[in-house]
Amino acid sequence: MLRKLISYLKENSWKTVYFTQKTDEYGRVKGLLNDAGIKSKTKSSTPMESGELGGVATSYDIMVRQKDLQKANEAIHNSSR
Numbered sequence: 001m002l003r004k005l006i007s008y009l010k011e012n013s014w015k016t017v018y019f020t021q022k023t024d025e026y027g028r029v030k031g032l033l034n035d036a037g038i039k040s041k042t043k044s045s046t047p048m049e050s051g052e053l054g055g056v057a058t059s060y061d062i063m064v065r066q067k068d069l070q071k072a073n074e075a076i077h078n079s080s081r
Contacts, residue, residue: 011067014041018062018076026060029076036075038068 017040018029026042033040043061064072 011065013066014063015066015069016061017064017069017072019059020062021057021059023058023060026062029062032075032079033062033064033072036071038064038072038075040064040072 017033020026020029030040030042041063043063044058046056046058
């Protein structure tokens with residue numbers, strides 16, 4: 001029973017499949033995953049601005065379930081979009 005629980009938790013944990021700071025790239029990858037029927041979620045972060053001329057960029061971590069990781073990589077990297 002404990003082994004089944006651990007296995008379930010591992011395959012349903014979320015892993016980063018793609019990381020970007022470009023919004024168009026983020027949208028493209030999210031669209032590819034959606035088209036492939038892969039559920040995903042995003043963790044985004046915007047660091048504090050550093051200094052007067054320091055710019056800020058939002059980082060997007062696109063995550064999928066561990067069990068969908070291979071399928072997600074195939075959808076992202078084998079696409080012509």
